[in-house]
Every structure is written in C-alpha cells, then in structure tokens.
Amino acid sequence: METRKSGPIGRPRGFDADEALERAMLVFWEHGYEGASLATLTNAMGISTTSMYAAFGNKEELFRKALERYTEGPSAYLPRALEEPTAHGVAAAILTGAIRTTTRPAQPNGCLGVQGALTASDSGREVRDLLITWRDNSYSCVRERFQRAVDDGELPPETDPGLLARYVTTLAFGIAVQAASGVPRDELQGMADAALRNWPLP
Known part of the structure; x- marks a missing residue:
C-alpha cells in the first residue's frame, strides 16, 4: 500500500518508482500489452491509478518505459x-x-x-x-x-x-x-x- 504524504493531488509519493516499474514490466511480460489491465498493473505495482498516471503517464507510456527496462535488463x-x-x-x-x-x-x-x-x-x-x-x-x-x-x-x-x-x-x-x-x-x-x-x- 502506498503512503500518502502532503503535496499536490496525484503526485506520486511514498513508493519506489524503480520497483513499481520492475513489477509493471513483469506484468506486461506475462500478459502482453492488451492482456495487462490497469487493475492488474496497479495492484502489482502497489500504487493507485492516479499515482501511476502521475509517475509514468498512461498505459502506453508505462509500457514504453517497461520495454526500456526490459531492453536494459x-x-x-x-x-x-x-x-x-x-x-x-x-x-x-x-x-x-x-x-x-x-x-x-x-x-x-x-x-x-x-x-x-x-x-x-x-x-x-x-x-x-x-x-x-x-x-x-x-x-x-x-x-x-x-x-x-x-x-x-x-x-x-x-x-x-x-x-x-x-x-x-x-x-x-x-x-x-x-x-x-x-x-x-x-x-x-x-x-x-x-x-x-x-x-x-x-
């Protein structure tokens, strides 16, 4: 569960973005782009949908970042x-x-x-x-x-x-x-x- 701190609404706080991206990469890897629902992604990442959008952008942008991580890893x-x-x-x-x-x-x-x-x-x-x-x-x-x-x-x-x-x-x-x-x-x-x-x- 993410820890909410003071700051602008929707600003990602209280979670490890690197770890969250790693978990998103594994979800996309296992389920593919369309098979990975937002609920599955955010549950695996341990963050809210709002925090996901704020930290990584939309689902396509998240996938692009996950692919970069996969390429480098x-x-x-x-x-x-x-x-x-x-x-x-x-x-x-x-x-x-x-x-x-x-x-x-x-x-x-x-x-x-x-x-x-x-x-x-x-x-x-x-x-x-x-x-x-x-x-x-x-x-x-x-x-x-x-x-x-x-x-x-x-x-x-x-x-x-x-x-x-x-x-x-x-x-x-x-x-x-x-x-x-x-x-x-x-x-x-x-x-x-x-x-x-x-x-x-x-």
Missing part, C-alpha cells in the same frame, strides 16, 4: 553478444542469451519484445509498431556486426550478412515463442546447437 544479452570476437560467437551468445532469458524460473517465459503485442486491436497499434521497431533494431545491430565479419574476412565474401542476421534473430525470437509454450531449456539449447553446425567458414 533481461534483454541486455544482445549488446554483450555483439562484442564477441567472432561472428559464430556472436550468434551462439545471442541464442544462449535468448534461451536463458526466456526460460528463467523466476521470470515469465517468453520475450516481452516478441509477445508483448503480436496481435493488437486498433488501440494497441502503436505498441505493436513499437515492438516491430524494437525487433528490427535488434536485427539491424546483428546485420551490422556480421557485415564487419565479412569485411574482416572472418566470414566468406559471398555471405549475405542481412540474411544471416535474419536467420539468427528469427531463431532467437522463435526460441522465445517456444519457451512461452513450455519447451524446456535443454531442448531449446539442442535446437540452437543444431542450427549453428553449418555456420559459414572463411
């Missing part, structure tokens, strides 16, 4: 993976990171950025478009990294970095969908290992 394996010294290492780290993040027992299964708004009504269209952009950005970062690998001679010159990046990111997003369906971690890892056996060599 559970999904932070991607920028770390891009720093691997080889393209194969990048791909392996992306897939392993996806498996680890989407199957962690203490968190919802799946990926907030994949399942947050795969289907959405007109009212959720902006969130759906936001997540399309989020996924496209991941793809673009991987493509640029693989282009460097081609330029450096690590990947064969005939390699299409865009196609290879699409292959790896599609696998990662597919892992998230399978994880949300209850496919166990060891089976997902076996699939990832199999997918990388025919990696292009210079």
